[in-house]
Amino acid sequence: MSTAALRCADFPSPTPMERVMHLVDEYDADTGFFFGTSTRSLLTGGRAVVLPARGALAADRAVRVLGALDGDQILVGAVPFADDEPAQLIVPEWHRWGPALPAQPEPPAARTVVPSFEPPPQHYRDAVAQALRRIDTTELSKVVLARSVRIDLSEPITVPALLRQLRHRQGNGFVFGCALAGGGNLVGGSPELLVQRDGDVVTAHPLAGSRPRTGDPDIDRRSTTELLASHKDRREHALVVDDIARALTPYCTELSAPPAPTVVGTPTMLHLGTRITGRLRSPAPSSLALAAALHPTPAVCGTPTATAKATISQLEGFDRGFYAGMVGWCDGGGNGQWAVTIRCAELTESSARLFAGAGIVAGSEPEAELAETGAKLATMLTALGADLAEEGQHAVHAVA
Numbered sequence: 001m002s003t004a005a006l007r008c009a010d011f012p013s014p015t016p017m018e019r020v021m022h023l024v025d026e027y028d029a030d031t032g033f034f035f036g037t038s039t040r041s042l043l044t045g046g047r048a049v050v051l052p053a054r055g056a057l058a059a060d061r062a063v064r065v066l067g068a069l070d071g072d073q074i075l076v077g078a079v080p081f082a083d084d085e086p087a088q089l090i091v092p093e094w095h096r097w098g099p100a101l102p103a104q105p106e107p108p109a110a111r112t113v114v115p116s117f118e119p120p121p122q123h124y125r126d127a128v129a130q131a132l133r134r135i136d137t138t139e140l141s142k143v144v145l146a147r148s149v150r151i152d153l154s155e156p157i158t159v160p161a162l163l164r165q166l167r168h169r170q171g172n173g174f175v176f177g178c179a180l181a182g183g184g185n186l187v188g189g190s191p192e193l194l195v196q197r198d199g200d201v202v203t204a205h206p207l208a209g210s211r212p213r214t215g216d217p218d219i220d221r222r223s224t225t226e227l228l229a230s231h232k233d234r235r236e237h238a239l240v241v242d243d244i245a246r247a248l249t250p251y252c253t254e255l256s257a258p259p260a261p262t263v264v265g266t267p268t269m270l271h272l273g274t275r276i277t278g279r280l281r282s283p284a285p286s287s288l289a290l291a292a293a294l295h296p297t298p299a300v301c302g303t304p305t306a307t308a309k310a311t312i313s314q315l316e317g318f319d320r321g322f323y324a325g326m327v328g329w330c331d332g333g334g335n336g337q338w339a340v341t342i343r344c345a346e347l348t349e350s351s352a353r354l355f356a357g358a359g360i361v362a363g364s365e366p367e368a369e370l371a372e373t374g375a376k377l378a379t380m381l382t383a384l385g386a387d388l389a390e391e392g393q394h395a396v397h398a399v400a
């Protein structure tokens with residue numbers, strides 16, 4: 001091969017998309033935080049104050065820190081699912097707002113990976129079957145059971161490159177990156193708003209009840225109709241809406257939600273969603289205090305909460321870490337936005353650990369829930385360019 005051909009193969013000329021620089025390109029994988037919506041982006045760097053407390057306590061302490069923030073300072077970070085695990089909440093040294101992250105429609109370089117299921121798919125089916133027995137015989141009405149997949153990356157992918165991919169795959173959702181104190185980065189593209197406060201207006205947009213999206217308009221139209229008509233999915237969804245409305249009521253003078261959900265589509269999934277809005281009483285709690293009051297909702301935990309939490313720790317078989325927690329920002333005035341940490345991965349130079357869960361209620365079927373979690377994993381897998389080896393593909397996308 002000639003030298004010219006070698007140079008060409010090694011250094012392909014940049015596509016127009018690659019030339020568009022964005023705030024995200026300054027993301028520092030050691031201390032950075034990025035949170036992007038379809039209209040704007042937030043990038044932070046450095047850690048002026050680190051809040052080393054755990055779970056709910058971290059949020060509580062963070063709320064007190066918020067009261068002491070200087071005019072323009074903000075608090076950002078991620079809170080794990082479990083109360084007893086360390087949160088990653090910081091006041092950064094600096095932050096900047098910018099335009100929405102441009103999507104990266106070109107797919108990433110494909111990489112063949114062999115996934116390790118932690119735990120294996122059969123464990124997941126068994127856990128769902130056990131949960132269904134508990135739903136039949138105890139007070140448990142709903143539990144969200146998740147599974148995790150670890151993939152080894154033959155070559156590293158940078159956080160900005162992954163975030164651009166996720167922006168493309170998560171249209172109107174939230175894309176986030178958060179450097180973790182213990183090393184690695186939490187990266188994801190969540191479709192679900194836990195809570196947002198803007199002055200005295202509070203908004204939550206829970207999602208629960210799902211079908212995979214195929215990209216075939218006829219099939220997706222049928223799935224949308226089926227989802228809206230499904231008693232099982234409507235029940236699964238209503239438990240989340242009721243819980244959030246109950247938790248927000250004490251803080252609000254008005255609170256409203258439409259009587260029926262609509263279907264919220266992502267490029268890989270169709271979900272039932274309900275936008276809940278309210279007016280906060282004065283003095284309005286901060287967005288972080290509201291998020292802490294709501295977390296964990298039955299979209300990631302279950303009903304009743306304590307029984308569902310116990311069921312998750314007994315049946316799931318792995319540590320959720322930051323998956324199914326919350327990620328976002330809050331300013332000194334209390335305004336801010338927190339997304340539910342789903343469709344995410346914990347990323348290191350050499351591996352990615354992905355997570356996905358599904359709500360189990362009476363009428364759920366283990367094989368269908370396994371397939372649903374497989375479809376949810378596809379958001380991150382395709383963003384990573386993971387071309388699964390055949391046996392892994394079967395296990396991730398297993399259908400009845």
Ligand SMILES: C=C(O[C@H]1C=CC=C(C(=O)O)[C@@H]1O)C(=O)O
Binds near residue numbers: 357
């Ligand atoms: C728990 C997850 O999704 C939640 C959000 C939307 C739909 C869900 C469902 O239908 O089960 C889940 O409640 C996940 O993606 O890991």
